[in-house]
Amino acid sequence: xxxxxxxxxxxxxxxxxxxxxxxxxxxxxxxxxxxxxxxxxxxxxxxxxxxxxxxxxxxxxxxxxxxxxxxxxxxxxxxxxxxxxxxxxxxxxxxxxxxxxxxxxxxxxxxxxxxxxxxxxxxxxxxxxxxxxxxxxxxxxxxxxxxxxxxxxxxxxxxxxxxxxxxxxxxxxxxxxxxxxxxxxxxxxxxxxxxxxxxxxxxxxxxxxxxxxxxxxxxxxxxxxxxxxxxxxxxxxxxxxxxxxxxxxxxxxxxxxxxxxxxxxxxxxxxxxxxxxxxxxxxxxxxxxxxxxxxxxxxxxxxxxxxxxxxxxxxxxxxxxxxxxxxxxxxxxxxxxxxxxxxxxxxxxxxxxxxxxxxxxxxxxxxxxxxxxxxxxxxxxxxxxxxxxxxxxxxxxxxxxxxxxxxxxxxxxxxxxxxxxxxxxxxxxxxxxxxxxxxxxxxxxxxxxxxxxxxxxxxxxxxxxxxxxxxxxxxxxxxxxxxxxxxxxxxxxxxxxxxxxxxxxxxxxxxxxxxxxxxxxxxxxxxxxxxxxxxxxxxxxxxxxxxxxxxxxxxxxxxxxxxxxxxxxxxxxxxxxxxxxxxxxx
RNA sequence: CGGGGCAUAGCGUAGUCUGGUUAGCGCGCUCGGUUUGGGACCGAGAGGUCGCAGGUUCGAAUCCUGCUGCCCCGACCA
Numbered sequence: 001x002x003x004x005x006x007x008x009x010x011x012x013x014x015x016x017x018x019x020x021x022x023x024x025x026x027x028x029x030x031x032x033x034x035x036x037x038x039x040x041x042x043x044x045x046x047x048x049x050x051x052x053x054x055x056x057x058x059x060x061x062x063x064x065x066x067x068x069x070x071x072x073x074x075x076x077x078x079x080x081x082x083x084x085x086x087x088x089x090x091x092x093x094x095x096x097x098x099x100x101x102x103x104x105x106x107x108x109x110x111x112x113x114x115x116x117x118x119x120x121x122x123x124x125x126x127x128x129x130x131x132x133x134x135x136x137x138x139x140x141x142x143x144x145x146x147x148x149x150x151x152x153x154x155x156x157x158x159x160x161x162x163x164x165x166x167x168x169x170x171x172x173x174x175x176x177x178x179x180x181x182x183x184x185x186x187x188x189x190x191x192x193x194x195x196x197x198x199x200x201x202x203x204x205x206x207x208x209x210x211x212x213x214x215x216x217x218x219x220x221x222x223x224x225x226x227x228x229x230x231x232x233x234x235x236x237x238x239x240x241x242x243x244x245x246x247x248x249x250x251x252x253x254x255x256x257x258x259x260x261x262x263x264x265x266x267x268x269x270x271x272x273x274x275x276x277x278x279x280x281x282x283x284x285x286x287x288x289x290x291x292x293x294x295x296x297x298x299x300x301x302x303x304x305x306x307x308x309x310x311x312x313x314x315x316x317x318x319x320x321x322x323x324x325x326x327x328x329x330x331x332x333x334x335x336x337x338x339x340x341x342x343x344x345x346x347x348x349x350x351x352x353x354x355x356x357x358x359x360x361x362x363x364x365x366x367x368x369x370x371x372x373x374x375x376x377x378x379x380x381x382x383x384x385x386x387x388x389x390x391x392x393x394x395x396x397x398x399x400x401x402x403x404x405x406x407x408x409x410x411x412x413x414x415x416x417x418x419x420x421x422x423x424x425x426x427x428x429x430x431x432x433x434x435x436x437x438x439x440x441x442x443x444x445x446x447x448x449x450x451x452x453x454x455x456x457x458x459x460x461x462x463x464x465x466x467x468x469x470x471x472x473x474x475x476x477x478x479x480x481x482x483x484x485x486x487x488x489x490x491x492x493x494x495x496x497x498x499x500x501x502x503x504x505x506x507x508x509x510x511x512x513x514x515x516x517x518x519x520x521x522x523x524x525x526x527x528x529x530x531x532x533x534x535x536x537x538x539x540x541x542x543x544x545x546x547x548x549x550x551x552x553x554x555x556x557x558x559x560x561x562x563x564x565x566x567x568x569x570x571x572x573x574x575x576x577x578x579x580x581x582x583x584x585x586x
Numbered sequence: 587c588g589g590g591g592c593a594u595a596g597c598g599u600a601g602u603c604u605g606g607u608u609a610g611c612g613c614g615c616u617c618g619g620u621u622u623g624g625g626a627c628c629g630a631g632a633g634g635u636c637g638c639a640g641g642u643u644c645g646a647a648u649c650c651u652g653c654u655g656c657c658c659c660g661a662c663c664a
Binding site for chain 1: 587592596597598599613614621622623624625626655656657658660661662663664
């Protein structure tokens with residue numbers, strides 16, 4: 001470590017561990033057996049992170065360097081839209097959580113602790129701290145808009161932590177909060193945040209989509225998710241190839257054709273059949289398409305009885321939409337429950353001779369059956385089906401609503417283009433909070449007209465540790481990680497091959513030159529075999545590998561290999577530094 | 587929280603069913619030597635309260651009971 005005196009001040013220069021032999025966190029041949037996702041496997045093998053407990057990780061030097069880079073990108077983008085960095089406490093007195101009611105509603109995920117009689121919550125989010133804080137700072141419309149953010153550790157007792165950094169119990173998050181004097185101003189700022197978020201992701205070389213989200217704990221209208229396409233994702237995105245409109249499957253809407261809508265209503269007929277319970281078996285028994293089957297799916301509504309959802313046979317019911325419609329938790333009815341209500345599994349229908357049989361259950365229909373004619377459905381009796389059933393004539397639905405689960409083959413509700421399904425990881429989420437928290441904490445301001453009004457709030461989160469995991473998940477090959485330049489822990493992996501004075505001297509010299517020019521370099525100076533060093537370099541995945549060996553020195557060159565490229569090339573030693581600088585800034 | 591599985595050295599694992607020498611192997615680590623452009627080889631070595639607690643037994647990694655942790659499948663989320 002060098003200490004440099006500048007104008008009487010002592011500037012402590014950080015000693016940087018850049019020599020691989022000294023690095024805390026070496027590569028491993030085998031990942032622990034509990035690393036069950038690509039990011040956990042590669043980050044653990046590469047020596048970036050270390051698991052302490054389920055969903056709880058240490059960041060080793062390589063890992064923290066990448067995380068810091070992500071954080072710096074986030075900071076720059078948030079600062080650019082007027083965000084001011086602060087740091088709020090992780091320990092929250094329980095009272096503020098009681099004040100918003102979330103002490104109860106978020107009970108399952110809250111970590112708690114007590115000191116004597118005083119109860120605390122480990123912050124899972126910071127609306128409860130930022131709102132009282134803002135109260136002491138914001139009094140007038142002139143104080144707004146005001147935007148603060150922090151990079152904090154969040155604590156959430158996830159029912160099931162998994163997938164490495166993708167879902168932790170202790171995880172990093174950038175959370176930003178904006179305060180406005182009008183809805184209009186919030187709307188204006190909200191759009192700016194979307195742009196800033198997209199900048200963050202593109203600077204991390206990630207392909208992010210803005211999705212309309214289900215809204216979660218707050219409100220169903222004002223929420224967007226930022227999702228990154230990767231097979232490891234737990235969310236399903238519905239994407240329009242045409243206009244890029246993206247939706248979360250949970251709330252996705254789509255258009256479809258109604259193949260039988262032009263038909264004449266035919267005479268209702270009763271048919272005796274022997275068939276299986278599925279739609280497919282039903283269609284085969286009647287020699288028709290799946291769409292002609294009228295499907296009845298029975299759900300148990302929390303605190304109420306069973307409800308049958310009527311939908312086209314080739315479509316599935318989206319449970320989230322059912323929950324939204326009833327504003328209650330729902331679950332599929334069990335076979336026992338169906339029996340209890342006198343319903344014959346596989347032959348359930350809203351039509352039946354025995355009206356008593358179905359009076360204990362009400363039927364609500366998906367729009368998909370509204371215009372359809374001549375359905376095939378069961379008769380609530382084993383082995384008896386009804387053909388040419390028509391809505392309005394043979395049965396009525398209590399209501400029509402959208403319950404359909406969008407799938408490939410549906411058309412974009414915006415432009416009519418074809419929709420596709422993609423797996424994605426949710427990486428960010430933004431909400432218009434409105435006055436929910438302002439009201440809870442009585443956060444008001446004096447407007448131009450001299451009247452007291454509640455402050456209008458927005459909140460904006462990016463899971464920075466999750467983003468790190470997502471980047472690895474999205475950018476790797478069979479050999480290891482492929483870091484985007486912007487978030488790689490180092491830019492250059494310098495390798496010296498063979499324990500030979502001439503080679504060692506040149507490698508050391510290059511290493512010093514790079515450091516002098518502030519090129520971030522990891523120097524693998526171990527007296528190890530080539531294969532071992534190459535394997536490690538591939539696993540760690542730095543963007544550029546420079547090899548110095550006897551062979552290259554004979555041509556006054558080094559070997560230049562980019563992690564993304566398959567082939568290596570030779571670069572003259574005299575040109576290396578300049579080329580590296582160019583490469584980094586490309 | 588419901589269902590299933592696992593827990594043996596830093597990592598990966600055999601042994602458990604059918605109890606019985608000093609708990610075995612690979613990687614990694616240490617020392618010596620040979621090697622040196624895609625995880626080399628030879629020799630010597632260090633490293634284990636067999637997850638924890640209790641029980642059965644002359645004797646427990648192994649059988650029984652309880653607990654804890656981890657993983658997978660479901661309901662939640664950045």
